[in-house]
Amino acid sequence: MKISQITLYHLRMPLLAAFKTSFGSSLERECILLEAHSEGLVGYGECVADFDPGYSYETSGTAWHILSDFMVPVILSTDLGSVQDLQEKVANVRGHPMAKAGLEMVLWDLLGKREGRNLQELIGGSGESVQVGVSVGIQENQSILIDVVEGYLQKGYQRVKLKIMPGRDEADVKAVRQAFPDLQLQVDANSAYNLDSAKTLLPLDEMDLLMIEQPLAEDDLWDHRQLQKTFSTPICLDESIGSDRHARQALEMEACRVINIKAGRVGGISQGLAIHNLCYQSGVPVWCGGMLETGVGRAANLALASLPGFVFPGDISATDRYYAEDITNEIFELNPGSSIDVPKGPGLGISIDTQALDKFTVRKTTFP
Ligand code: OSB
Ligand code: MG
Secondary structure, three states: OEOOEEEEEEEEEEEEEEEEEOOEEEEEEEEEEEEEEEOOEEEEEEEOOOOOOOOOOOOHHHHHHHHHHHHHHHHHOOEOOOHHHHHHHOOOOOOOHHHHHHHHHHHHHHHHHHHOOEHHHHHOOOOOEEEEOEEEOOOOOHHHHHHHHHHHHHHOOOEEEEEOEOOEOHHHHHHHHHHOOOOEEEEEOOOOOOOOHHHHHHHHHHOOOOOEEOOOOOOOHHHHHHHHHHOOOOEEEOOOOOOHHHHHHHHHHOOOOEEEEOHHHHOOHHHHHHHHHHHHHHOOOEEEOOOOOOHHHHHHHHHHOOOOOEOOOEOOOOHHHHOOOOOEOOOOOOEOOOEEEOOOOOEOOOOEOHHHHHHHEEEEEEEO
16 A cells, blocks of 8 residues: 555644643643555554653654655555554654554555455454553642542542652552552652662552562663562563563563563564563563553554553553543543543544544644
């Protein structure tokens, strides 16, 4: 399939509430929406790189540069038979997985629309809906944290992830655990500890957590192995897993017992699938992480999370967890039982609200 035109939209969208993690606090979220025309069809993809390099080195600025100057020109000059084809064409771009993943997502959308099949079918997922939870940022104090968690429980979320950092770990998690003894609870440190400071996490091992996500540095599989040996709670890796090769090595090394899969972090849905397949064959549980996506990325996450190896609830919350207004016409709602429906329309199964898109666009460019 030949893509004749690609438009990049750099978006900045207000979040309903500040989201604070160990790497920073934000009231807005940025991303790049990709729109591609091919054979009379229009496809969309979301590049999840945010404004600042807090979660990873990629930013909306670097992704804009890499897409505009290196990847879009290559893609516009070729005929793409498959997603693998696209990955081969951009293989000489080192790193920048979020930029690649955005481009790959557009192609999935176009291929699905051409064949009249949805992303879930294309990748071999199944089911009407997937189990989801909510990721809760660091709050002012424990009583506010408990109120915020309680609010989400009232909305129907049955699994909660708390962001933690040094100084905001044991007491916060203990307070939530005492208030909600039966809640499915897990934590995410976004690499805020080292082997020494992680000693303050030991009490969490007694708090009946589903997992402890990414306590140590992104490039530190070995120390995650050392830490996992001292915890009976499973360690889950997010930032550390950039490919199926990393996933295999982490599992061989026993650096973790669970993997968070984000298509953006690993360079695309195809690589997310590869990690899923590896883990599924080895009996290692995975789940779908989130990057505060718009409805575009959320649709892709829901399809991915419908694969059989995704056994823990995803960080895929309802639209009203994030935005007062989104760029898709489709609004994602939480079902009773803490699930969200997988879109069933062709491709990603979403359509764009062009007025909202206009409102949130801070720059835009069309190639050629
Ligand atoms: O580490 O999982 C993370 C959001 C932005 C960057 C990193 C992370 C997150 C989340 C939010 O935890 C998940 C979501 O609801 O999209
Ligand atoms: Mg994480």
